[in-house]
Amino acid sequence: MPLLAWHALMAFIVLNAILGLVAYVTLLERKFAARMQSRIGPYYVGRPHGWLQPIADALKLMLKEDVVPTAADRGVYNLAPIVFLVPCILIYATIPFAPDLGVADLNIGVLFFLAVSSLEIVGLFMGGWGSNNKYALLSAMRAVNQIISYDLPFIFAALVPVLLAGSLQMSTIVAAQQGLWFVAYPVFGQLAFVAFVVATLAAENRVPFDILEAESELVAGFRVEYSGMKFALIQLGEYAHMLGTSFLGALLFLGGWLGPGPAWLGPLWFLLKAVLVFLLVTWVRWSFVRIRVDQILAISWKVLLPASILLLFATGLWVATRGAGA
């Protein structure tokens, strides 16, 4: 029972920390994008530099009218944001933020993360279908296409560090990077990191792979009919997923909480690295144009998937000859 209580307490803390973090990550992205575009970004709400902007946005979304289209499938439509949000938050369950600091450091942590993170597609499809809107429907179809295509390379890229460390447990993977972060691991590490970032862009639906949102074609894609708090939940889920994947990237490739300084600095290092991965993705997002659905599928099935399988295979051979954790 005390163990259960401890987990519950940790879950409560992590959940709230994540929600706060996600809100401020949006501000970070907006400021970062603004600088890229020679603008200032949020400024007036919470002068200077708009420190209160995320709170103002959240309040605004909570107070907005919740519109449900007459012809929508009400049950599916109302349930979709929750079904979408839950896996996006759940992925944080297995992420340790420092040794022994996390909700549950499962021995199959990476597997759990990958499995749960692809569940978001269910909520996404429900939203697109339940809205009874043609834009949303097209977007939902694209979503299924894209996420199925990119989950495989995403998983294969993420499995490379797993092979190198010889464990699916996240804390073990970090411990294995004590000497050398996997991103610095000759050849395999770098290639896997590149594949991971590309697949991440697609899994998170970011430009150039944001064909589900595609506001210039599909207006807002699957969430075109959502407003108010339901829209906020979808937005929250999307950013939580993005940040979660950044944490995973930092953990698998950038040595997690390892860094100079005393041990209590670990979580800060981890956060910093995750934010760096996030900014890398953001940088790509604000520099590229979107590509077309057929081109996206071609990139995945013709290039990324074979390449990541080969990479995984080669890593496996390497590890088999050299031994894991080397």
Next chain:
Amino acid sequence: MAVDARQIVEIGYGGSERLTMNMGPQHPSAHGVFRAVLTLEGETVVAVDAVIGYLHRCHEKLGETLTYVQYPSIASKTDYVAAMTSELAYVSAVEKLGTFEVPKRAQYLRVIAAELQRVASHCLWLGTWCMDMGGALGGGATVFLYCIRERELILDRFEELTGARLLYGFHQVGGTRYDVPAGWDAKVRETVGVIEQRIDEYEAMLEGNPFFLARARGVGVISRALAEEVGVSGPLIRGSGVSYDIRRAEPYSSYQDFDFRVPVETAGDCYARYRVRMVEFRESIKIVRQALDGLPAGPISSRPGVKSVGQIRVPKGEAYARIEGARGEVGCYLVSDGGPKPYRMKWRGASFSNLAVLPHIIPGHKVADVVAIMGSVDPVFGEVDR
């Protein structure tokens, strides 16, 4: 070559249902109020019905109720993105109708205004086109904001010249209303210098980007035959291999004095149209520099200045004037019964004619290409619907 107005492409789609989807009139990429009724098989567009008329303001009827002195500042409201060119088309038509001499200085000022306007208009086109392809939440928005930054510089120059930033009222029958303010010359040179540099940056950012090339190359091909049949003009017809530019074919306002190149691309796709416009940026800047260098002294109008309310009388007759706008041939047809107002007027909007090519080139493309092709046509709906 005869082409049907409505084409349906058979793609051998195995499904049993076609989806009819309305894109517009309220849509982020409608470029105003364009409505395209798309017939989809999966993601592929098999037919498109273009619906226009949502921005109709009875402009041509309005032209019959306003005198030749009043209308030029309203003319700019047809193509509001390149307001200078529509004003110029109207006053040129009136000048043809009567016998108005335009002093050389005024002709050069008109050229400077028209070419700066072309640069400003192409800036907006590049930004919105990239935004169509890259989304308001992506790299497209970045290019858009860069382009708007450069467009602002030109609008600042126009503000110094005319006091207005969007709709100018710069032209009048017989010349221009305003002369250049002191020091304007140097500022314009600086502005075009900055923009010339930035164009290199855009090209580096876009042409070195495989995603941009994948979206632009081979998409929305207008064959030379189709371009001639439908009657597109401006960068569209030059992108399809026809070297046709009214500034060269039928010089007006002293364009024969300037040395410039008419860019032609033969591919006919979105990328060819993009290349044509990128070269036009540079050529326009070249013309602006030449016009500033050779700006003759003298009066700016053969008629009294801006404060004059004197009416213009033109003889009975009709006239058609055409000029090369940023989007193509902008024409104005006037019929006079000898009164102070035209008896009848008719606009030939470049966007209107260019838009007619969409139903021929869109079928067979994906939904995402619809907005890319639309953007590459660069329609301004003020000019389409009038």
